[in-house]
Amino acid sequence: MSDGRPPLTVLMPVYNEARTLEQAIASVLEADGLPERELIVVDDGSTDGSAELLRSRRWPDNVGVLFHDRNRGKGAAVRTAVAQARGEVSAIFDADLEYEPRDIAALLEPIERGDTNACFGVRAFEGHTSHSFLYVMGNRGVTLAANLLFNVYIKDLMTCHKAIRTEIFRSLPLRARGFEIEPEIAARLLQRGERIYEVPVNYTARSNEEGKKLTSMDGLRVLATLLRCRLSRS
Numbered sequence: 666m667s668d669g670r671p672p673l674t675v676l677m678p679v680y681n682e683a684r685t686l687e688q689a690i691a692s693v694l695e696a697d698g699l700p701e702r703e704l705i706v707v708d709d710g711s712t713d714g715s716a717e718l719l720r721s722r723r724w725p726d727n728v729g730v731l732f733h734d735r736n737r738g739k740g741a742a743v744r745t746a747v748a749q750a751r752g753e754v755s756a757i758f759d760a761d762l763e764y765e766p767r768d769i770a771a772l773l774e775p776i777e778r779g780d781t782n783a784c785f786g787v788r789a790f791e792g793h794t795s796h797s798f799l800y801v802m803g804n805r806g807v808t809l810a811a812n813l814l815f816n817v818y819i820k821d822l823m824t825c826h827k828a829i830r831t832e833i834f835r836s837l838p839l840r841a842r843g844f845e846i847e848p849e850i851a852a853r854l855l856q857r858g859e860r861i862y863e864v865p866v867n868y869t870a871r872s873n874e875e876g877k878k879l880t881s882m883d884g885l886r887v888l889a890t891l892l893r894c895r896l897s898r899s
Contacts, residue, residue, distance in 0.1 A: 671727070672700040673773070674752030674831060675766075678742030679706055681713040682760040687722075689760040694725065696766040700773070703727045705746045706760075710736035740839065740846030747834050756828040764826050768866040772828035775862040782833050783854050785819070786826030786866030799881075800870070807887045811848060814895045815855045819863060823847050823887070826866050833859070838899050844883050845890040852894035 675693050679686060693704050708716045710733045719730050731745055747755050754776055756769045764786070772784040808822040827850065837853040839846065854861055 671703045671752045672754065673702040673769070674747075674750035674755045675702055675704045675769070676743055676746035676750065676755055676757050677704060677706045677760050678709060678739050678746065678757075679711060679715050679719075679760045680709040680736060680739070680742070681711045681715060683711070683714040683718055685762045686715055686718060686760050689758070689762055690724070690728065692762070693758055693766045694728070696769070698767055698770040703729065703750075703752060705729045705731065705749050707731045707733065707742040707746045709733045709738065709742040738842035738846075739844055740841040740849070743846055744839055747831065750831045750835075752831055754828055755831045755834050757825055759825050763868055763870055765867045768826060769828060771864045771866065772826065775864070776828060776830065781860050781862040783827070783829040783859050784862040784864060785821065785851070786824050786868075787821040787863045788824060788866060788868035803881070803884045807848065807884060807891070810888055811851060811891055814891055815852065817855055817861075819851065819861055821863065822851055824866075829854070833857070841890055843886060845886045848887050848890050849894060852891060856894070856898055 677689065677693070690704065690706065704727060706719060706728065708719055716732060724730060729749060731749065733742065733745070743757060754773060756772060758764065758766055758769065768786055772786055775781045775784050804821065804823050808819065811822045812818055825847065837850065839849055839853065841849040851861065
């Protein structure tokens with residue numbers, strides 16, 4: 666870009682991901698098919714050595730590393746990251762490697778064409794990649810709730826693979842602290858009249874033993890967040 670800003674900022678919230686963190690960072694920086702990019706990593710008070718790992722490495726100039734002094738939740742980490750983004754488009758990419766960074770290119774296509782300002786990745790939930798039956802049904806349940814509440818049709822509310830024009834992303838009145846940031850982003854976009862495009866992406870869920878953090882309580886928080894957003898625009 667002529668003003669020196671990169672076309673893409675990748676936002677990477679991190680909480681206790683020491684096992685996959687270095688690989689996740691390398692995969693974003695090395696992914697083919699993506700434009701010039703910067704990566705902003707936010708450690709959200711990790712206790713497994715993730716923060717120490719981030720402090721001990723010399724990262725490339727296009728990698729920014731920020732730290733929360735305590736665990737504040739994924740939503741807080743995403744807000745911290747997007748506040749520092751310089752790219753025209755910001756994309757969320759989790760450090761757990763359930764998604765593939767090369768799929769960000771597919772998210773960018775409809776934005777670059779001018780068809781939309783926001784694009785979400787839709788997971789296939791194949792038998793060999795899904796976390797569990799209850800996890801998949803829970804995702805479908807909260808997605809149905811969002812469609813009913815906002816009179817839209819989206820396929821995967823809780824996808825973590827999102828790309829949004831940074832100016833619009835930063836303007837959203839986001840305050841969710843945890844995983845409920847995902848439905849809050851969708852709800853606030855829809856309330857702004859944005860059309861959310863969806864494209865297929867690859868997905869391989871982790872097991873609980875590998876560090877999967879979502880629980881049934883998160884589903885209840887998602888529903889509460891959807892209701893809060895439906896009843897208030899702030």
